[in-house]
Amino acid sequence: MTVVGIDKIGFYTPGMYVDMAELASARGEDPNKYLIGIGQSKQAVIPPTQDVVTMAANAAEQILTPALKAEIGMVLFGTESGIDNSKAAAVYLAHLLDLPQNTRAIELKQACYGATAGLQLAADYVRVHPQGKVLVIGADIARYGLRTAGEVTQGGxxxxMLVTADPTILALDDVSSYHTADVMDFWRPTYRTEALVDGKYSTNVYLNFFKTVWADYQQQTQRSIKDFAAFAFHLPFTKMGRKGLRQILPEATPEQQTTLTAAFEASQEDNRNVGNLYTGSLYLSLLSLLRHGQLIGNERIGFFSYGSGAEGEFFSGVLQPNFRDGFVEERLAQQLADRQRVSVAEYEQIYAAQLSNDGRDVQLAVGAEQATYYLAGRQHEQRQYRKQ
Known part of the structure; x- marks a missing residue:
């Protein structure tokens, strides 16, 4: 059977962040409530010149050579921050990246689960078409509003991910477990720009879903916790994943508990300094684990994907010996290190300056834009995308 999985990973977040200790102080909260209680240190600030399409393009450009672009047969774009109720963000992206016109381009939506749906559909496609290459995207902007309970879990x-046969990073196992229920823990009606969330309820649903799919996965595969070197979690905030891991740690030996806990700390490092990516969150956890962890080839990683509303999935994969060749560590580290810290007042101004929903023509200030792909404005109700 064809070995299929993640061959390359790219990541992009804009070049600004707000310090969570400063935000806590501005909101009259103890900084430790954010730093420890939620588990976040920094939060990405998204300028009006970046949306899910441009951020996806900036991430994909890191991993796609002209030769690889010519070989891509499908783009699967997971997002809950779509820019059009009809036209897929994947179509805009395929055009920006100059992908072949005989490319299938689809947008997928189920809260934070969308990119996992894309990954699994891509893997199934490549198993049938071993020469095929699929670009899978998870791109989002998490918005709950200023001075709301969810403000601390924003980001973007x-x-x-490039999904291929004989992958460089991760070979996906064939078996996964998934669970769906109609749950109102988080939702965003079409008339709202910010999400609605029942935070405590959502956390409980997340934890219950994890227990459900983990138990089902074990029953299907006869694997146990001893078969895993690490677990990666969807992390709307890092404390949530830690709670999930603690549910199953008693199944491990004391020595393995130490190993799994250290792996989790590595997996949450980048999320802690970026914030909530919605559909991309689980895969930033993976990338952070690969960058900061102590894993070696041929070790198995477990993944818990969760999308409010709600859908959960547990799946697994085996790390490949040369996994570090699938991403550019120096570029990723430099990208995060070069970000500019903005004040709380500046963050609030940028938050309020997002492209309006009234359809009027807008020309955005793009003079200081550093990203390769950016949004220049809107004309005749059409977004104007540009490449540097």
């Missing part, structure tokens, strides 16, 4: 960015 994009993950781009």
């Amino acid at each position: 960015g994009a993950i781009a």
Whole structure:
């Protein structure tokens, strides 16, 4: 059977962040409530010149050569921050990246689960078409509003993954477990730009879904916790994944508990300094684990994907010996290190300056834009995308 999985990973987040200790102080909260209680240190600030399409393009450009672009047969774009109720963000992206016109381009939506749906559909496609290459995107901007309970779990960015046969990073196992229920823990009606969330309820649903799919996965595969070197979680905030891991740690030996806990700390490092990516969150956890962890080839990683509303999936994969060749560590580290810290007042101004929903023509200030792909404005109700 063809070995299929993640060959390359790229990541992009804009070049600004707000310090969570400063935000806590501005909101009259103890900084430790954000730093420890939620588990976040920094939060990405998204300028009006970046949306899910441009962030996806900036992430994908890191991993796609002209030769690879010519070989892509499908783009699967997971997002809950779509820019059009009809036209897929994947179509805009395929055009920006100059992909072949005989490319299938689809947008997928189920809260934070969308990129996992894309990954699994891509893997199935490549198993049938071993020469095929699929670009899978998870890109979002998490918005709950200023001075709301969810403000501390905002953020944004994009993950781009190339799914192929004989992958460089991760070979996906064939079996996964998934669970769906109609749950109102988080939703965003079409008339709202910010999400609605029942935070405590959502956390409980997340934890219950994890227990459900983990138990079903074990029953299907006869694997146990001893078969895993690490677990990666969807992390709307890092404390949530830690709670999930703690549910199953008693199944491990004391020595393995130490190993799994250290792996989790590595997996949450980048999320802690970026914030919530919605569909991209789980895969930033993976990338952070690969960058900061102590894993070696041929070790198995477990993944818990969760999308409010609600859908959960547990799946697994085996790390490949040369996994570090699938991403550019120096570029990723430099991208995060070069970000500019903005004040709370500046963050609030940028938050309020997002492209309006009234359809009027807008020309955005793009003079200081550093990203390769950016949004220049809107004319005749059409977004104007540009490449540097």
